[in-house]
Amino acid sequence: MPSNYVVLSVFKLRVVADTNGLSSKTIGCNDCEPSDEEPLCNTVQATEPTASNVPKGVRPSYRWRKKVFQPPILAFTGAKMEAPANQNIKTPYQYFQQFVTADMIDGMVDNTNLYSTQKMGKSINTTKKEVEQMMGMYFHMGLVRMSSVRQYWKQGTNYVPVSSVMPRNRFQQLATQLYFVNNSSILDEQKKDKLWKIRPWLDSLRDQCLKVTAEERNSIDEMMVQYRGTTSPIRQYIKSKPLLWAFKVWGRAGTSGMLFYFDIYQSGDGTRSHLGQGGDVVMKLVFTLEKNSNYKIYADNLFTSVPLLEKLLG
Incomplete structure (x- = not known):
């Protein structure tokens, strides 16, 4: 024995x-x-x-x-999230700014104007306020779904929270020119990342999510973001999912539904540890948690294995 x-x-x-x-x-x-x-x-x-x-x-x-x-011993010893005092409760716009910072918006404005100049020979001359308005319009479109973007401005299907903010032509013009990086400053090595065109913005958003105090209980799972295009190298086809074609995002969230950490799946590169793909995903999403604090991690059988549990315990 x-x-x-x-x-x-x-x-x-x-x-x-x-x-x-x-x-x-x-x-x-x-x-x-x-x-x-x-x-x-x-x-x-x-x-x-x-x-x-x-x-x-x-x-x-x-x-x-x-x-x-x-x-x-499973007593939780990590930092606990506390409810804010009444006078410190944020408005929806302040809450938005907690995750999408002024620097992130300024970067979008500068790179969009630069890209439009490089592509068309003249700047689109967008502003911080206009970019924020455009993002707000996308939020409303996510709540009220229509068959095409034009439907939000058409008579009979006109949706005031969208159509009253910006003319349709200006919205579509901005949508084709919106940019997050300066192409001329990107190295060939950086372009090996399939998400290099939005990498700075993604990293900043993830950093803001990490500033929120994590909860004791965390769930790790995949999130599917619908994508109907045909050109993206990271789109996934999963027959068993309601969204057949989508982007796959690994996420760690708390019992409140708050997303604390995420990573967009770009397909495997052939390098895995003895934990396998699922175990590697879990370890990547929990490494920011404070050690020896008895956080509780929940995951389904796509991720779970005996070697992973050993690794988490250690």
């Missing part, structure tokens, strides 16, 4: 890391001997080494073992 054990507090399982095994095996409760002790699925014990330091090329195998389950 191997004497090397691994703690997996979330599973409430006992596993054994067998460094002599070359394949992965899990033995269920039916393979255990009857006992008057607690059920096997409520038991765990641990010693070194763990599966995470098994020699390269050797996959650890896991087996059920009979040991009295010792529940780990």
Whole structure:
């Protein structure tokens, strides 16, 4: 019997890391001997080494073992989100500015005017206020869906929260010229990133999300953002999803629904750790959380594996 054990507090399982095994095996409760002790699925014990330091090329195998389950200490010790005092409650616009900062808008304005000059020979002359108005119009379009953008201005389908803000032609002109980077300053190495045209803006938005105090319980899952175009190299076709063609975004959110961290999937590059793709995604999304604070991570079977639970526990 191997004497090397691994703690997996979330599973409430006992596993054994067998460094002599070359394949992965899990033995269920039916393979255990009857006992008057607690059920096997409520038991765990641990010693070194763990599966995470098994020699390269050797996959650890896991087996059920009979040991009295010792529940780990799960008291949360991280920073807690506190409700603001009444006088500090933000307006919707102030809340928007918390995530989309003035610097982000200014960058869009400068790069849009520069791009339009490079493309058409003259500047589109947009302003910070106009860019903010355009973003607000897109928010309203997301709430009231129509078959085409033109429908928001047409007689009979006219939608005042959109049509009264900006003429249709100006909106469509801006939509074709909106830009986030200066093409002339981008290096060839940076262009290997499939999202290089919006990378500075994405990173800034993610940094603002990280400034919000994370909750004790975090859920990690994929989000699908519908995309009907045909030119994007990162669009995904997933037959089992309601949105067949979409962008896939990995996200970590709290019980309140607040998104704390995200990463847009660009398709695999062939490099994965022993945790697999799902485990690598989880580790990427939780690395900003304070260590040893007992955050609770929830994920479905797309992400979960025994090696991942070992990694999280460590």
